[in-house]
Amino acid sequence: MDRSIPWAALSGGRSSTSSRSADRLAATCVWIAAAAVSAVFFWLLSDLVRHGAGQLSWSFLVDAPSNAGRAGGIGPIVLSTAWILAIALGVSLPVGLGTAVLLAEVTSPEAIFGRLVRRSLDVLAGVPSIVFGLFGNAFFCVTLGLGFSILAGGLTLACMVLPILIRSTEEGLRAVPAEYRLGGAALGLGRFTILTRLLLPAATPGLVAGVVLGFGRAIAETAALIFTSGYVDRRPESVFDSGRALSIHIYDLAINIPGGERNAYATALVLVMILLLTNSVASWLGQRLRGQHLHS
Amino acid sequence: MPAHRPFTIWSESYRLSRRVDWLLLWSLRLSAIVSGALVLFITIFVVAEAWPALRNIGVWRFLNDASWYPSGGADGGTFNLVPMFVGTLLTTAGAILLAAPLGVLAAIFRQAYAPPGVGRVYRWLIELLAGIPSVVYGFWGLVVLVPMIARFEPPGASLLAGILILTLMILPTTALASDAALESVPRRYVEGAAALGLGRWAALHCVALPAAGSGIATGVLLATGRALGETMAVLMVCGNVVAVPASLFDPVRTLTANIALEMAYALEDHRSALFVSGLLLLLMVSALVLAAEAVDRRQTVG
Amino acid sequence: MTTTVSSRIVSSRGVPSAAVSDGALARPVEIRTRSLSLIYGRKPAFLDVSLDVPRHGITALIGPSGCGKSSFLASLNRLSDLLPGCRVEGEIHIGEIDVLDPATDVVALRRRVGMIFQKPNPFPLSIRRNIELPLKEHGIRQRAEIDAIVERTLTEVGLWPEVSDRLGSPALALSGGQQQRLCLARALALTPEVILLDEPCSALDPISSGVVEDLIASLRGRYTVVIVTHNLAQARRIADRVAFFWLRDGAGRLIEEGPVDAVFDHPRDELTAAYVRGARG
Numbered sequence: 051m052d053r054s055i056p057w058a059a060l061s062g063g064r065s066s067t068s069s070r071s072a073d074r075l076a077a078t079c080v081w082i083a084a085a086a087v088s089a090v091f092f093w094l095l096s097d098l099v100r101h102g103a104g105q106l107s108w109s110f111l112v113d114a115p116s117n118a119g120r121a122g123g124i125g126p127i128v129l130s131t132a133w134i135l136a137i138a139l140g141v142s143l144p145v146g147l148g149t150a151v152l153l154a155e156v157t158s159p160e161a162i163f164g165r166l167v168r169r170s171l172d173v174l175a176g177v178p179s180i181v182f183g184l185f186g187n188a189f190f191c192v193t194l195g196l197g198f199s200i201l202a203g204g205l206t207l208a209c210m211v212l213p214i215l216i217r218s219t220e221e222g223l224r225a226v227p228a229e230y231r232l233g234g235a236a237l238g239l240g241r242f243t244i245l246t247r248l249l250l251p252a253a254t255p256g257l258v259a260g261v262v263l264g265f266g267r268a269i270a271e272t273a274a275l276i277f278t279s280g281y282v283d284r285r286p287e288s289v290f291d292s293g294r295a296l297s298i299h300i301y302d303l304a305i306n307i308p309g310g311e312r313n314a315y316a317t318a319l320v321l322v323m324i325l326l327l328t329n330s331v332a333s334w335l336g337q338r339l340r341g342q343h344l345h346s
Numbered sequence: 347m348p349a350h351r352p353f354t355i356w357s358e359s360y361r362l363s364r365r366v367d368w369l370l371l372w373s374l375r376l377s378a379i380v381s382g383a384l385v386l387f388i389t390i391f392v393v394a395e396a397w398p399a400l401r402n403i404g405v406w407r408f409l410n411d412a413s414w415y416p417s418g419g420a421d422g423g424t425f426n427l428v429p430m431f432v433g434t435l436l437t438t439a440g441a442i443l444l445a446a447p448l449g450v451l452a453a454i455f456r457q458a459y460a461p462p463g464v465g466r467v468y469r470w471l472i473e474l475l476a477g478i479p480s481v482v483y484g485f486w487g488l489v490v491l492v493p494m495i496a497r498f499e500p501p502g503a504s505l506l507a508g509i510l511i512l513t514l515m516i517l518p519t520t521a522l523a524s525d526a527a528l529e530s531v532p533r534r535y536v537e538g539a540a541a542l543g544l545g546r547w548a549a550l551h552c553v554a555l556p557a558a559g560s561g562i563a564t565g566v567l568l569a570t571g572r573a574l575g576e577t578m579a580v581l582m583v584c585g586n587v588v589a590v591p592a593s594l595f596d597p598v599r600t601l602t603a604n605i606a607l608e609m610a611y612a613l614e615d616h617r618s619a620l621f622v623s624g625l626l627l628l629l630m631v632s633a634l635v636l637a638a639e640a641v642d643r644r645q646t647v648g
Numbered sequence: 649m650t651t652t653v654s655s656r657i658v659s660s661r662g663v664p665s666a667a668v669s670d671g672a673l674a675r676p677v678e679i680r681t682r683s684l685s686l687i688y689g690r691k692p693a694f695l696d697v698s699l700d701v702p703r704h705g706i707t708a709l710i711g712p713s714g715c716g717k718s719s720f721l722a723s724l725n726r727l728s729d730l731l732p733g734c735r736v737e738g739e740i741h742i743g744e745i746d747v748l749d750p751a752t753d754v755v756a757l758r759r760r761v762g763m764i765f766q767k768p769n770p771f772p773l774s775i776r777r778n779i780e781l782p783l784k785e786h787g788i789r790q791r792a793e794i795d796a797i798v799e800r801t802l803t804e805v806g807l808w809p810e811v812s813d814r815l816g817s818p819a820l821a822l823s824g825g826q827q828q829r830l831c832l833a834r835a836l837a838l839t840p841e842v843i844l845l846d847e848p849c850s851a852l853d854p855i856s857s858g859v860v861e862d863l864i865a866s867l868r869g870r871y872t873v874v875i876v877t878h879n880l881a882q883a884r885r886i887a888d889r890v891a892f893f894w895l896r897d898g899a900g901r902l903i904e905e906g907p908v909d910a911v912f913d914h915p916r917d918e919l920t921a922a923y924v925r926g927a928r929g
Contacts, residue, residue, distance in 0.1 A: 073545045073547045076547035081455065083447075152374040172639060173635050174385040177575070178574065181388070184392060232769070237838065239781070270480065277609045318486075325478070
């Protein structure tokens with residue numbers, strides 16, 4: 051069924067002159083606003099490409115920065131970022147998956163416990179990243195004694211992406227047809243089998259979407275990392291070392307390093323390209339998984 | 347058996363006969379408890395860290411001290427947070443005033459005016475922008491927007507720059523929320539409007555927008571929360587001078603920027619005072635989220 | 649044909665005799681329900697159903713939509729447990745199993761009582777894995793044994809010649825009728841004694857429907873079959889006994905049950921008569 055509204059059919063015809071001129075005025079405003087919004091964004095994106103693309107090369111991606119980042123590449127920073135992300139997703143994924151399964155499969159929508167958890171996750175999703183930073187610094191760095199480290203930064207980001215992962219996975223599970231649960235139960239399958247063999251595989255598109263969104267949020271994050279994972283731009287030896295994320299590198303080059311602009315542009319371009327790439331891969335993967343599920 | 351009812355494999359009344367089911371249930375519960383309690387845990391931690399400042403300095407001095415000079419400690423320093431609070435409010439209010447109408451217009455464009463192909467591309471563009479890191483917006487504002495403003499009215503790094511960059515940052519949020527709200531307006535409403543001979547704008551203005559109102563309002567509230575809590579973008583373009591601005595072209599410092607700038611070297615009461623401002627942010631944003639949910643719920647119920 | 653045999657009007661207090669003796673073939677009772685009711689929250693789906701289902705026969709449940717036939721079926725293997733807020737009262741015995749006893753192992757129960765749904769519901773796995781998964785769950789892990797069961801059950805439902813060369817391909821790629829037969833094979837793989845069918849043909853095209861119907865008819869004598877159907881002609885073709893449900897005062901009731909010819913040709917209750925006549929004429 052076509053659910054979209056045939057708006058275009060509403061204009062035209064013989065309406066009174068006054069309403070027609072109002073229509074025309076409104077249409078002009080809407081088009082101008084839309085054009086202005088896209089123009090500003092194209093301006094931003096084209097600036098990134100224009101100033102950043104020149105520096106991009108394989109050696110930029112793997113070399114260490116030199117001269118405080120004005121020259122050289124971003125190799126160690128890419129490595130630190132990857133570590134931080136791996137920890138953030140590695141920790142939040144099991145907890146998020148468990149919570150999502152509980153919310154979608156165990157508690158009924160009216161149950162108080164589920165409602166409480168959902169409400170508190172909504173608040174968690176709105177907590178400003180700088181507050182995550184404060185918390186991460188106080189809890190992971192100081193109380194747990196991790197200091198400025200990749201581990202502390204990754205754990206802080208894990209808290210931040212948790213609500214995103216849970217919401218998306220829960221939606222994925224809710225989209226699984228009831229027939230799988232009924233069919234599984236009618237064959238005498240245990241809950242564990244139904245969950246792991248039937249429900250979770252069928253909910254994979256939601257799970258993948260959640261991981262990609264969480265990844266995007268985590269790799270874009272700066273404020274929560276400034277005082278948890280720190281600034282050090284050397285190659286980290288272990289997760290207990292401080293490590294600089296890509297976003298912090300951009301910030302540092304832009305604010306603290308006169309002449310760091312060119313490499314800041316290039317790093318920003320790398321960051322945006324990573325985001326774009328993961329999003330495209332995810333939507334392609336999501337479509338493929340969903341397609342496989344329905345047709346083949 | 348009616349298939350529309352919510353089947354769950356856990357509502358079976360029989361006992362958890364298998365040990366693996368029992369283990370599974372408890373590990374699920376444990377992870378849900380961890381996830382659910384996290385926000386409480388964060389609040390408790392922030393309160394605990396803020397407590398020394400609240401006790402030694404007190405709310406009164408956060409509002410009435412002569413200035414913000416916190417490194418002197420509770421006795422020697424001054425702790426007036428008002429300029430930062432005003433900075434946060436002004437940048438947020440300005441950004442919302444711009445981003446809410448623009449976001450709604452962008453959504454109207456996509457839903458009611460754009461040809462289907464253009465609409466898809468437009469949505470993709472907005473989604474892409476929603477994912478662009480705030481530090482990239484801040485950096486672009488710093489190297490492009492701030493020099494442009496400086497040409498008219500130095501120094502350039504100003505409340506205006508902060509408002510403009512924040513507007514760009516939260517525009518995708520308001521646009522996507524309005525888009526979803528408009529999309530969920532029942533088709534029959536608009537068909538009814540068409541049957542009455544209303545034009546496109548009249549149908550939008552009189553029927554679709556009121557029906558989508560609470561969805562749009564929810565989106566605006568959530569976007570306000572984002573703007574309040576945003577750190578990097580404002581930090582990089584606002585100039586960060588601790589003073590209540592007299593004009594749009596004056597530099598300001600927000601609560602978030604203040605934390606980011608001073609946390610690295612803050613000690614004792616100073617550090618604790620930064621947690622006080624973090625607590626303030628946390629409370630404001632939580633109130634907004636709960637308000638957004640209340641709006642959303644009232645709409646679904648009523 | 650035994651025209652002397654009559655059907656039984658079920659009064660609310662009526663308790664049938666221990667064996668179903670009014671049929672042409674006297675068979676021991678396999679499923680026995682007494683004063684069975686199912687209530688969702690506060691709304692009853694059916695009330696006070698006492699029914700005996702003979703062993704290895706085919707019993708059809710007929711009646712209009714919403715009169716509790718499917719819920720009745722789902723209570724027999726305790727699938728009703730999956731609905732939050734659903735309560736089943738009364739008695740069900742299947743063989744020696746007291747179905748509603750909280751101590752009853754539902755996994756073992758469902759192994760003995762297979763179920764097929766209106767909409768074919770193969771899992772999004774390969775054809776082979778669809779049969780293998782429940783087998784493994786019930787402790788059958790030898791590959792040779794599983795292979796033998798897969799071949800035997802697929803042969804039994806007539807699917808083996810069609811799919812033997814592509815057991816690894818996704819079950820959801822099969823046609824609707826093939827999917828339904830796979831579901832039947834999957835249920836048969838657990839060697840159940842009872843098979844419950846909830847309008848198994850109504851979502852299929854006429855040809856597939858015919859194939860599945862023949863298949864169900866072929867289960868007679870080996871399995872105890874209870875089938876919900878809206879198709880009276882189908883009930884007449886395949887069933888030995890018929891139970892007629894009707895919605896009265898907002899709850900489903902068992903109105904009349906008996907041998908198929910008796911219910912169709914000499915219904916005792918006016919409602920039954922009107923229903924079978926209306927559907928005929």
